[in-house]
Amino acid sequence: MDTVTVALVGAGYASHLHCSGYRKVHGASVRLKMICDVDTVRAEKMASSHGIEGTCRDFRVLLEDKEIDLIDICTPPDLHAQMIKDALSAGKHVICEKPLTGYFGAEGDPLPIGSAVSKRKMYEKVSEEVDELLNAVKASGRQFMYAENYVYAPTVRKAAEILENKKSRILFMKGEESLAGSSSPVAGRWDRTGGGSLIRVGSHPLSGVLWLKQVEARARGEEIKVRKVCCDTGVATSVLGESERNCIRANPYDVEDVATLTLTFSDGTKALIVAADTVLGGTNNFIEIYAHDASLICRLTPPGNMDTYFLDEKGLEKTVLAEMLPTSVGWQHVFVADEILRGYTGELQDFVESAMQNRQPLSGIDLAAETIRIIYAAYWSAEEGRAIEF
Numbered sequence: 185m186d187t188v189t190v191a192l193v194g195a196g197y198a199s200h201l202h203c204s205g206y207r208k209v210h211g212a213s214v215r216l217k218m219i220c221d222v223d224t225v226r227a228e229k230m231a232s233s234h235g236i237e238g239t240c241r242d243f244r245v246l247l248e249d250k251e252i253d254l255i256d257i258c259t260p261p262d263l264h265a266q267m268i269k270d271a272l273s274a275g276k277h278v279i280c281e282k283p284l285t286g287y288f289g290a291e292g293d294p295l296p297i298g299s300a301v302s303k304r305k306m307y308e309k310v311s312e313e314v315d316e317l318l319n320a321v322k323a324s325g326r327q328f329m330y331a332e333n334y335v336y337a338p339t340v341r342k343a344a345e346i347l348e349n350k351k352s353r354i355l356f357m358k359g360e361e362s363l364a365g366s367s368s369p370v371a372g373r374w375d376r377t378g379g380g381s382l383i384r385v386g387s388h389p390l391s392g393v394l395w396l397k398q399v400e401a402r403a404r405g406e407e408i409k410v411r412k413v414c415c416d417t418g419v420a421t422s423v424l425g426e427s428e429r430n431c432i433r434a435n436p437y438d439v440e441d442v443a444t445l446t447l448t449f450s451d452g453t454k455a456l457i458v459a460a461d462t463v464l465g466g467t468n469n470f471i472e473i474y475a476h477d478a479s480l481i482c483r484l485t486p487p488g489n490m491d492t493y494f495l496d497e498k499g500l501e502k503t504v505l506a507e508m509l510p511t512s513v514g515w516q517h518v519f520v521a522d523e524i525l526r527g528y529t530g531e532l533q534d535f536v537e538s539a540m541q542n543r544q545p546l547s548g549i550d551l552a553a554e555t556i557r558i559i560y561a562a563y564w565s566a567e568e569g570r571a572i573e574f
Contacts, residue, residue: 185253187213188539191246193267194258195221195230198281202256202331203234204523205532212536220246243267247274254539257281260370261378262288265313272324277539279329282387283559284552285313286378298374298438303567307560314553321549329535329545330552334392334471336527336534339482343473344396348403352475357396357455359389359471362463363508365433365441372437380439382417383559386459390445391555392471392482393455395547410554412448414571415562420462431510434461445562448571466506466517469526486517487525 190206192199199219206214216236220243221227227239240246246255247270255271256279257264265285271278287297287306294300321328334340347354363385370376377384394410401408417440421432434441441461448454469484485507492505493515500512506519523529531547538545565572 185540187215188253188536189215189217189251190254190256191218191252192256192258193220193243195219195226196258198258199230201528202532205528208529209533209536212540214536217252218246253277260376261286262376265317268317269320272320272326277327279331279535281331283378283383284556288378289375296438303564307564310560311557314557318549318553327538327542328549329538330547331531332391332547333527333531334388335395335547336530337484338525340392340471343480343482344399347400350477351403352478354400354473354475355453356474357393359393360458361385361388361469362460363467364464365461372435372439374438380436381441381459381461382443382562386443386457387555387559389471390457391551394554395551397449409450410447410558410574411450412571412573413558413561413565415445415565417443417566431464432462466509484526485519487520490518490520492516492518
């Protein structure tokens with residue numbers, strides 16, 4: 185095809201990031217035809233901001249539109265699985281934001297589900313749905329693109345190039361995404377997000393670490409899988425009084441706000457994932473790689489290439505210095521070209537090319553499936569206080 189015609193579902197922050205990425209795609213023509221959201225005002229605002237031709241409230245409109253090649257799902261995660269299946273059945277290529285799916289409750293569940301439902305049950309139900317999604321993608325003949333920006337971050341891509349060329353054996357990795365909570369009103373509810381900090385932000389460094397381990401395996405002609413997970417979760421903000429909650433946005437109802445996850449791979453090597461909603465100072469994203477012949481530090485944010493110092497915020501009303509910062513006063517680590525450095529531009533470039541050429545993307549269904557299985561095995565581990573072996 186000469187032009188990839190795209191429809192987006194959901195008019196939130198993720199759609200904004202994706203639309204910014206589509207504008208930077210080169211070597212291919214992208215037509216943003218439609219954005220679908222039940223909030224028509226929000227959809228129209230997004231359409232106006234990003235040059236999207238039209239809006240609608242009904243997802244079925246996108247499925248029935250023969251001109252649409254690619255459906256980009258940026259909805260809350262409890263809607264992902266059915267939308268993926270429906271879009272593939274309609275012959276569309278699919279982009280889906282993280283997580284792939286999750287456990288959001290079933291009839292007869294005690295409430296609140298995050299506290300009352302067995303995590304082993306959640307793991308088993310999610311694994312069944314993941315298998316259904318894997319089969320749906322395979323049977324469709326269409327491409328599924330997993331919107332994991334860590335895979336496309338220039339620092340992570342450069343690390344992958346080095347690992348491939350040197351055939352380095354990774355001994356230990358550490359990945360983290362931490363911030364001071366979420367602006368989403370449903371971030372604290374398991375029935376809407378499928379978990380807390382681990383699934384909402386920890387999924388990013390987890391997918392990045394899993395992808396890098398597969399880069400190593402291919403370079404060395406080996407097969408390496410996750411053998412064991414051990415996780416600890418908690419609600420650290422439960423110690424805060426009302427007067428102490430003015431800085432942290434975390435408001436967990438039945439989810440965790442801090443998690444540490446240890447992975448053991450089949451070659452005996454390790455990785456550590458940290459995810460927290462308890463860290464002031466903006467978004468902290470990185471992956472550290474320690475191999476037998478190299479150490480590689482991949483910083484996504486803050487990038488470290490610009491700092492600012494202000495005594496007041498006069499004239500800065502329209503300037504965004506960094507994500508999740510309540511003030512511009514004092515010293516700040518500025519996000520410069522963060523849509524590139526965090527991987528969003530490279531992500532959309534690869535996805536458009538994948539749709540145009542009907543080829544698999546770097547970040548696809550296998551990575552999405554492995555990530556969500558491990559996350560729910562981790563929740564199972566944390567609940568029972570023991571390691572879960574695959």
